[in-house]
Amino acid sequence: MSNPKRVFNFNAGPAVLPLEVLETAQAELLDFRGTGMSVMEISHRSKEFEAIIQTAEADLRELLSIPDNYKIMFVQGGASLQFAMLPMNLRAGGASADYIVTGTWSKTAIKEAKKLGAARAAANTEKEGFNCLPESLDLDPNAAYLHFTSNETIHGVEFFSEPTPPEGVPLVCDTSSDFISRPIDVSKYGLIYGGAQKNAGPAGVTVVIIRDDMLERTPENLPVMLDYKALAASGSLHNTPPAFAIYVVGLVFRWVKKLGGLAEIQKINRQKADAVYAAIDESGGFYRGHAAPEARSVMNIPFRLPSEELEETFVKEAKKNDLIGLKGHRSVGGIRASIYNAMTAEGAETLVQFMKEFQRKNG
């Protein structure tokens, strides 16, 4: 097990994890801290697992400065299940919800919400090819909530400040792909959710942060696994939780704290993204970024080359250089570099050097 091969992993999710986290998980895999059992084998009602989940929650609370009137839940089903649970729980009979549509994920979120009741787009940038943030919002003052996707993983557009909902309308955010990549003001939100598999851990667990008053909206008689109120009351332990995924997420939270917290990781993330965007901007049009400069995501950088043939060659050559996962999403094509928290500065720099070298040879 010594000196395992490791590559630079630009996958959009599941994505790169901190090496230190993987090493800890590996070392503890057969015997979790003297229990003689793997984390996968211990009871979710044991004091050992209680410590894992409570520490993860406390660390996340510290990282994001989550106020006391918010609950944290670790649930299954991904952001995709939240697309349904959200309107089921927060949109009382007859009410409508507002959605800001800025890419594939917010478009999918409103589609799911419409299956279950009324929802309208407060803005929609599809005409612009989802390459920007909306210039203005058409807001419903009576909306059950205002939903936005803080970072669109496929189109690479990111909100750097929250949209302002009308007085009394709670703000709801899908933060799957920029979760814990920078500080945010949680007190502005009614609910925040995100799949772990980009910045925070493996696939199979989703974090939901919900303000206490939102829990009062849950209607009677929802199936318990779709009921925020019941899940929050159980402390994520209504049924057997995805214990190993929660354990790894907890290790990632601890790693982020050790690095210096979210302000520090934001600085590192910004430096990595700036380096890649500079390589695009200084390429004289050889590389063309998808997103408008003011909306450029710090996490996901989709860009194009002069031809699809060159894009294919780029992905192949990159792979030979151990730069993995650079193919753009099948729905938009091109190249996408996802540079989440765990992507090292060295990895981003190696990509930049590769881009320059590739342009020199093929430009």
Next chain:
Amino acid sequence: MSNPKRVFNFNAGPAVLPLEVLETAQAELLDFRGTGMSVMEISHRSKEFEAIIQTAEADLRELLSIPDNYKIMFVQGGASLQFAMLPMNLRAGGASADYIVTGTWSKTAIKEAKKLGAARAAANTEKEGFNCLPESLDLDPNAAYLHFTSNETIHGVEFFSEPTPPEGVPLVCDTSSDFISRPIDVSKYGLIYGGAQKNAGPAGVTVVIIRDDMLERTPENLPVMLDYKALAASGSLHNTPPAFAIYVVGLVFRWVKKLGGLAEIQKINRQKADAVYAAIDESGGFYRGHAAPEARSVMNIPFRLPSEELEETFVKEAKKNDLIGLKGHRSVGGIRASIYNAMTAEGAETLVQFMKEFQRKNG
């Protein structure tokens, strides 16, 4: 990492995993078969993950002799989410479903089904303290399906042959706690589901085996994560699946195949259970099994001692001897030994010796 401490783990789930499976997962944790990435880091759209999920599916199909007109899905949310998805998908508007209630889990399943529509108990052994199988069934010939729980994890009662539904009524089974512990005739079922975290892997993935004609029942406009038809069509890849859990489940399927398949593992499981039940039966009443002899589970063996004080001492002394997880479920008290596939014959034998020694000292 050499010589990790390992105990005999009688937890009811999450539960013991085969040592060989854990060792493989550990060895591959930083570099999955030369990719330079962990299984937790590879894309769920990569050819490496495709191979993982397709191999897992093929191995399960072979183990259970699953006919071609059944789909296999790996989903999130546990059996508890299936309690809701099942009636949402299989019970068309206005129809009623039948449930055989033989313990906590089938009781919970019918409770969830009633939240969403009509359901009735075709039998209910609660008056008997859930210690037996029903003597007769009161079956609705027009039921949308007949549901039973093949093994009740808490009460330790197990069906060894399927109940027979009326002509045209599909049989549905929650097999969470005896999944792949013995051969079954899948062709008798419309749908089979089970959480992995007892016999098949870590918590966080649930296996659903569904006959093709059942998929035609899914109504329009279900949220996609609750829609069997959409999930089956996507090959478990509608959204990011719990990749690491599926990988471990695949390793367990491979391990069962190597052991000789389900007929062989059934033999081993039966020998382990017989040894523990013999220790109970030969104790002259010191140990009293919960289940009636003809309903005794091969997987979960709940039993009582002469007093709660002795039960407490039993659990403590067992723990000192590295026999872990023997405390009964908080809802019924007493002792419970869960002896799933991965519990070794040595572990069961060590428990039997401990029981005899404990009785000698305290009887």
